[in-house]
Amino acid sequence: MPGIRHNAVAVYNARIAFLGMLTFLLRLLRAAGFLFIAVFLLRAPTASATDWTAPEAQLASKIAAVSGPGAVALDITNRSSLGRSDFEDISRGLRSQLAVLGLQFVYADQAAATVQISLSEDLQNYVWVAQIHQGAGESSVVMISTPRSGAALAGQEAAAVVIHKALLWSQADRILDVAVVDGNPTHMVVLDANRVAIYRLQGDRWQPEQFLPLTHTRTWPRDLRGRLALRKDHLFDAYLPGVFCRSTASAPLGLNCYESDDPWPVGTDQFALSAFFTPSRNYFTGALAPGVGKQTTAPAFYSAAPLPREKYTLWMFTAVDGRVHLLDGITDQMAGKLGWGSDVASVHTNCGSGWDVLATGNGDGASDSLRAYDVPDREPVVASQPVQFRGPITALWTEANGNGAIAVSRNAETGDYEAFRLSFTCGQ
């Protein structure tokens, strides 16, 4: 019995001890996890990937050449756009490089010299300047420069609830349109002012496969626009102001461009409509082919979006006059002031009435936005939170199957054009 009791007690106590230890360990792990996440979150946005060793060594060597080894008072100031993390890394690096060269760091009253280092910058470079004061003599100045990398991108903007944007491609040249050819492997076609580039998806990276120069004699207008249309009998057609290009069918691809006023496709595979583009401007003339019902003209417009109805298709046009026109095949109705930008695209979201209109927002400043609207009848109703872009949206086209859209924006910070593929979920 005692043994049993002891045992029982022992078991009972042991269980408590075990559970307590487990709970403690779990708490510790959870706390460590929170700590890790907190440290990661604090660190991640400012984490530095740059190797500053070479400029640190260069400046340290210049300083030591003036000061010689000995006791110095060192002060380092950041006058540049470097973040705190980089600044701390560089400060540590400079101290250790200077220490290797025989400098010891002491307070000013014990120092033979004071060294004031300023991390500054000009338009192209970081400029690191050291002022060295020795005794009563004049101070010496030494400096080095090291190229500034492009401005680091801040963290990804939070996506809206139902619009998901995925960065497909970015480049310095203006992107006019992008088409993704799903398959194995997946390909991407990128149209810009000078060429059509074909990329192949390898792993999670786009690898260049072929570049097809656009040959034309026309001067492109400002706010250049262009559209890609994937085809069944050849890979794609490219429409540019006054120029039409057709690819060949098989690899290696060729591209044949010629001057043409052929109308551009403005709808989707399912809801096709073509419209004539003004060759020296940035808008469509309003002449439609074949037309919307009996209507073969619309006001001159920037973009169009089809909205299928039970017995007809309602077309929205963002007109050059700043208004949104609704053509149903018989009447041309003007929508009230919607505050939309000039680009719209319609997408099959399967939410609400099934098709939604994407409309650009304020693209006049350093950012732009895109929002989905449901159009149950003729009045658009907001259907999503706005999705933010880091610069004006310069192109917005529905993908051929109508299920997605391509948006291109010019990043106001980097100046690069960024093409996004937009997809949608509903019920959130």
Added chain:
Amino acid sequence: MRRSGLALLVANSLLWLATAQAATRPRYGGTLRVAMGAVPSSLDPADAAQSGSLAGRNLSSLIFDTLVALDERGRPQPALAISWQAEPGNQRWQFKLRRGVTFQDGTPLTADYVAASLRVANPSWKISPAGDAVVTERDSPAPNLPAELALGRNGIAKRGGTQLLGTGPFAIHQQVAGKELTLAAYNDYWGGRPFADSIEIAMGQGFRDQMLSFDLGKADLIEVAPEQAHRAATEGRRVESSPPRELMALVFAREKASPDEGRLRQALGLSIDRGALSNVLLQGGGEPAGGVLPNWMTGYAFLFPTNADVPGARQARGEVRQASPWTLSYDASDPVARVVAERIALNAHDAGLQLQLTNSSTADLRLLRLPIASLDAGVALTALEADLGLPQSKLSGRSPEELYAAESMLLQSQRIISLLHLRTSYGMNATVRNWSEAPDGAWRLGDVWLGAEKP
């Protein structure tokens, strides 16, 4: 749940619609009405007086293109030249021209025209056409020649006859000397036709008149005095200000004649309270400047002290037994210059120096506004020296140390005392869209388009 969420979204949306300024794709058409104070004596880019002023440079950049343009970071980029190459030693350069460019009368741009134009602006250069390229030979190494060719004075012009023609986005349409200039969009511009059909520029208008025109809806784009920019914005006007990029400085008419004169010049420099000039007189429309080039261009300008040191100034003054009064001239039509000159005279008086303000062209000192000519710091420094008739620094490369040494040397010559780097501010109404300036201050009016007053 979904309904209430939707209702919230609708409410959000209404608020958003009420506050958002709807953006549209750029619109072609319309006339942009601009008012400015300057009255450029000539529109010829090679005219030194024209290229030395910010207004002159702005007008020039609308009408004329250069072979090379500088990007936001001061790096040479193709413009009328699509590529360039230097021979070893950087004395002989070849610039290959862009094809298909025409002057505003439809004449194709050729190497002959380019060479002839550059010779007018640079008489000492040896420039010759070579097929579809232009070859430039210099007496000494010119590593920064592409950046030099981006200077406004090197805009390519077709001279002869009565018309001055460029290849730029706008052509001169009508001109009433000293009063009005009308520019018309050039449809075949190689960089794309400008959005606006025309620009009407009213010249010779003071800041007050410009503001009046603006408030009466007679001007879309005006200059705003630096000290007025903050107030104009708080009164609800749309004001865009640049980074500080125009140097305001005192320039001595001649070299110092003796060490004593050097001490007096030092005393004057130490006596000036640049902080008060910047914060009080200009209401933040400028920044104190100890050096010639601003810190954002060089990264080292903070090394040049800007603080007033009145005891030091008095000590320097005290080391010289006799000091004759100096005369100081300023642009009487520039209200900013007048108040700055008056304050400097007071500061100098505190240090025991006498400055007499005058409008005479033979004054001992001139208070000048000197726009930074280029985003390339080396080119900007030598262009400034050239404008002031000072010996030009010989820069062999782009190291900041070399540039710092050259700028230090210029300041030690005591021909120039830097005071402020001024911002330029413009007021514009809501119709002016896509406004931007190049970092060197040049207007990019080809990109501007006119929207509805209330979108």
